[in-house]
């Protein structure tokens with residue numbers, strides 16, 4: 001039996017430094033997978049090249065490229081390096097045929113522009129911990145992307161995110177923790193953990209007027225549709 005019905009997990013890399021630890025977790029457990037990438041919030045660290053990402057992604061447990069994207073909320077000033085880093089990840093994703101995990105904050109126009117310029121539709125991916133509006137969600141879906149909701153969707157004041165969760169097609173929805181941050185209600189403010197993702201599924205179900213089981217089934221199915229390199233272990237069918 002799986003605690004809180006979480007059967008699989010994707011551990012997301014944020015720096016090349018930490019990548020070996022993330023990969024080791026994925027290698028240790030059949031139902032864990034990992035990504036490789038450098039998060040847009042990290043300045044003055046080892047900058048990834050397309051070649052380096054492609055090389056590191058060449059491993060059966062690496063199922064995605066990221067976390068990558070743009071963040072004009074945490075960082076300001078000349079962020080050309082952030083946009084360049086984002087382009088590098090999209091190129092690596094297309095080269096490896098492994099989907100993107102995209103972080104976007106306060107940068108909807110540039111995010112969509114760079115996705116279009118780099119032809120991100122050729123590989124697709126997920127807009128993770130989505131907090132933008134419905135228009136942006138639909139533009140990303142048009143490029144073959146999924147929209148992932150974190151604990152934010154359970155927050156009372158997150159009306160924009162709730163509207164997106166209510167409106168987009170169920171076959172484009174994923175759920176996540178963004179652990180250790182953003183624990184859902186009723187654990188808001190506490191350290192997040194994978195088991196809490198159940199509360200994100202419950203909120204999405206409530207917003208759409210469907211059952212928890214329907215959301216659980218759809219999001220598990222969507223996960224394996226998107227992350228094609230992730231082999232479903234028997235646990236996924238329980």
Ligand SMILES: [Zn+2]
Nearest residue numbers: 067103128129
């Ligand atoms: Zn993020």
